[in-house]
Amino acid sequence: MPVELGQNMQDDLVETDLELAHRAVLTGAAVALPHFAALADLPRELKADGSVVTAADRAVETAIREVLAAARPHDAVLGEEHGESAGPDASRRWIIDPIDGTALFVKGDDRWLILMALEEDGEVVVGVAAHPAQGSIFWAVRGAGAFEGRVVGGRVVAATPLHVAAGPDEGGTDEGGTDEGGTGEGGADEGGLVGARFAAVPETWAPHLVGPINEIAPALPWSIHPGLLVARGDLDLAIQTGGQIWDFAATSLILTEAGGSFSGLNGRTRPGPGASLYARSAALRLATLDLLGDARHAGATS
Secondary structure (H helix, E strand, C coil): CCCCCCHHHHHHHCCCHHHHHHHHHHHHHHHHHHHHCCHHHCCEEECCCCCEEEHHHHHHHHHHHHHHHHHCCCEEEEECCCEEECCCEEEEEEEEEEEECHHHHHCCCCCCEEEEEEEECCEEEEEEEEEHHHCEEEEEECCCCEEEEEEECCEEEEEEECCCCCCCCCCCCCCCCCCCCCCCCCCCCCCCCCCCCEEEECCCCCHHHHHHHHHHCCECCCCCCHHHHHHHCCCCEEEECCCCHHHHHHHHHHHHHCCCEEEECCCCCCCCCCCEEEECCHHHHHHHHHHHHHHHHHHHHC
């Protein structure tokens, strides 16, 4: 006679989307790390846009896709290296950046990441960002907060809640506010921009964006992705000077679930192509957008 499982036991046997994302990222890390340890033998080439791609990028994405195909065969998948694979359930899409920071990877710099997110009906609901060579991992689930942990023996342990740093009493809209255009009132001082702890990634891209901020908030070195440092409270502001949705999907959710504010330079608060800001508050983000808008206007009229 078949045994019927109780509902609680059935729930215990179902892998959540977060658990799946953790497992997929750790699987990718297990593929990436041996390549990172043998860089002299790693085949690499340039893409049409001039960026570096390696056999490791493709192998990591393939491994992650295999995990997803087995566990969620109906979901769509978008990856930087292998493009988009449609699934029967068009409302769910996994977004993968198998090695974010390939230029760092090939130099032996341990600040590269594996990024993975789940989008439902156009909104990111799960995000995982791992620095495999450092043994650190960050994650968030929409409405459930953001966390940092360690990877030990192939398992995620020591979950610690993340929260952005406290700032001065700031105005402006919160992340769910209506100021999508990014035009706040007041200057840089109102948002706490002057003297803010700031970092840029990549450091050498887009000096026309980094320069105006750097004049009033000198850029600091970073050991992990600057957006994650904002989420952890170690920075107040970061700019990522270029990228696609896979560069921002996971980190944007981690930041906002830690209480921070994210947007593109056009004020769009969902991840997408182009440069983007990570800030401890909406007021600081809006002050930065105003500063950059003023700098672009001055450049156009000079």
